[in-house]
Amino acid sequence: MLKNVFLALLLVNILVLIWFTWVDTGPEFNHPMPLAESVDLSAGNDEQLKSTPLRSADRQYPEGVTPITLPAQEQPTPEPQVVVETPAKPEPAASRCSQTGTITTRAEASELLRSLESTGVQSRVEELTEREWKGHWVQVRDYPTKLAAREAADKLKQSGIKDSFVFEDGGVWVISLGVYKNKASADGLLKKAQDAGAPVIMVDRESERQAYRVQAQTGAENLKKLVYTGAEDALKVSVDINCEVFSAD
Numbered sequence: 659m660l661k662n663v664f665l666a667l668l669l670v671n672i673l674v675l676i677w678f679t680w681v682d683t684g685p686e687f688n689h690p691m692p693l694a695e696s697v698d699l700s701a702g703n704d705e706q707l708k709s710t711p712l713r714s715a716d717r718q719y720p721e722g723v724t725p726i727t728l729p730a731q732e733q734p735t736p737e738p739q740v741v742v743e744t745p746a747k748p749e750p751a752a753s754r755c756s757q758t759g760t761i762t763t764r765a766e767a768s769e770l771l772r773s774l775e776s777t778g779v780q781s782r783v784e785e786l787t788e789r790e791w792k793g794h795w796v797q798v799r800d801y802p803t804k805l806a807a808r809e810a811a812d813k814l815k816q817s818g819i820k821d822s823f824v825f826e827d828g829g830v831w832v833i834s835l836g837v838y839k840n841k842a843s844a845d846g847l848l849k850k851a852q853d854a855g856a857p858v859i860m861v862d863r864e865s866e867r868q869a870y871r872v873q874a875q876t877g878a879e880n881l882k883k884l885v886y887t888g889a890e891d892a893l894k895v896s897v898d899i900n901c902e903v904f905s906a907d
Contacts, residue, residue, distance in 0.1 A: 753901070754875075754876065754877040754898060754901070755873065755874065755875050755876070755898070755899050755900065755901040755903065755904065756873070756874060756876060756877055756878035756880075756881050756896050756897060756898050756899055757784070757871045757872065757873040757874070757896065757897065757899050758770070758871055758872045758873075758881060758889065758892040758893055758895070758896050759871070759891065759892040759893070759894070759895035759896065760786075760788060760869045760870070760871060760892060761869065761870045761871065761872065761889055761892045762867075762869060762870075763870070764783075764868075764870060766870075766888050766889055767783045767870035767871070767872055767889075768783065769888065770872050770886060770888070770889050770892075771783050771872055773884075773886055774872065774874050774884075779874050779875060779876050779880075780874070780875045780904065781872055781873065781874040781875070782872075782873050782903070782904065783870055783871070783872055783873075784870065784871045784872075784873055784903075785868065785869075785870055786868075786869050786870070786871065787866055787867070787868060787869070788866070788867055788868075788869045789864045789865070789866055790864060790865050790866070790867050791862060791863070791864055792837055792863040792864060792865055793837040793838050793839045793844075793862075793863050794837065794838050794839075794840075794841055794844035794860055794861075794862065794863070795834070795836075795837045795860065795861050795862065795863035796834075796835040796836055796837075796838070796844055796847050796848050796851065796858060796859075796860050797832055797833060797834050797835060797858070797859060797860075797861070798810060798814075798832065798833040798835065798851065798856045798857060798858050798859075799827075799830065799832045799833075799857070799859065800830045800831075800832075800857070801830060801831040801832070801833070802830065802831070803831060804824060804826070804831050806831065807824045807831035807832065807833055808824055810833060810856065811824055811833050813854065813856075814833070814835075814851060814854055814856060817850070817851075817853070817854035818850065819835060819847070819850060819851060819854065821835065821836055822834065822835055833856075835847055835851060835858070837863045844860055845860075848860050871892075872889075872892075873899065873903055873904075875901065875904060877898060878896040878897050878898045881893055881896035882894060882896050
């Protein structure tokens, strides 16, 4: 009986030895896993296994199999960039402009113009026709003929009004008794002619004259500060104007 038990145990040990020998030398364990690098397969390292790439150089291929190597992809040559130059913006026109008061002579205006331009200030001369007030004009009007006007002037002389002048104006004849800057003097003569029975009137005496103004691309305060002999009064009354006057030149 004991002999049979001993033989059974011996047989089991032999079978176990044969089993472990066959498992350790099996064909599926003769080839290493073609991984690019060692990977820890322990619990909690699944992400490492997923993110570890295989390198073709580490892979082993069966005998007679040649791996296909794809040619490197050529990078496209970038096209040269075209640089477009933005044209320079024109300098803004002067933001302020001004002009002097009236200057009576062309020579004086031209001299002031040259003086301003020598300092770099763009300037121009404006010509204008002005009506100049001369005074209060006392006159007797509307005689149909020159003879009738002279006879009326003789009667005024007899009344003490000695200074008179006869002239034609618009088809009628007029007796001029004088032009007075002083209003009181003009009123006195007017009353004296009325007392003599003459149809006398008083009007403003005006005349036209050529005048000039200098316009500059700068503020009026700069013109007023300009030291210039010859046009002091005109510079003192300088005013700001619209700069559009220069765009017309």
